[in-house]
Every structure is written in structure tokens, then in C-alpha cells.
Amino acid sequence: MLNYFLIAAQIIVFIIIGILVWQIWRKLKSIPEDEIVGETRAKYMTRRLTWIAICAGLEAALQIASAILRFVEAF
Secondary structure, eight states, rough: HHHHHHHHHHHHHHHHHHHHHHHHHHHHHSTTTTTTHHHHHHHHHHHHHHHHOOOOOOHHHHHHHHHHHHHHHHH
């Protein structure tokens, strides 16, 4: 049961990371090529990248927990 919860949590984290990357991509595409990014857009992207880093850490923790659970379950 716990294993299914960890798998579902991993999928949810991957979906969140995908949404954040899509938001950054959309923001980058809206900037004209000859325009400077600007402070507000840089803060927006920095905030999104920070959340991506947090989600990546959470994903790593979930992977470790899942591996430990499988290891303990084997014995």
C-alpha cells in the first residue's frame, strides 16, 4: 500500500516539475528576441527554478524511500 502511495507521489512531483518547466518556457517565448529579460521576469523564472529544485529534492527523497521500502519488504 505504501509503495503505491510513493509511486503516486513521484508521478505528482514529475507533473508539477513539468508544469513549472512549461511556465518558464512560455515566459521565455513571450519575450521578443531583441529585448532584455528584465528584473520582474528574472524574479519570476528564479522562483520557478527554485520550486523545480525543491521538487527534484523531494523526488530524490521519494526514490530513496521507495528503494528502502523494497529492500525491507524483500526480507
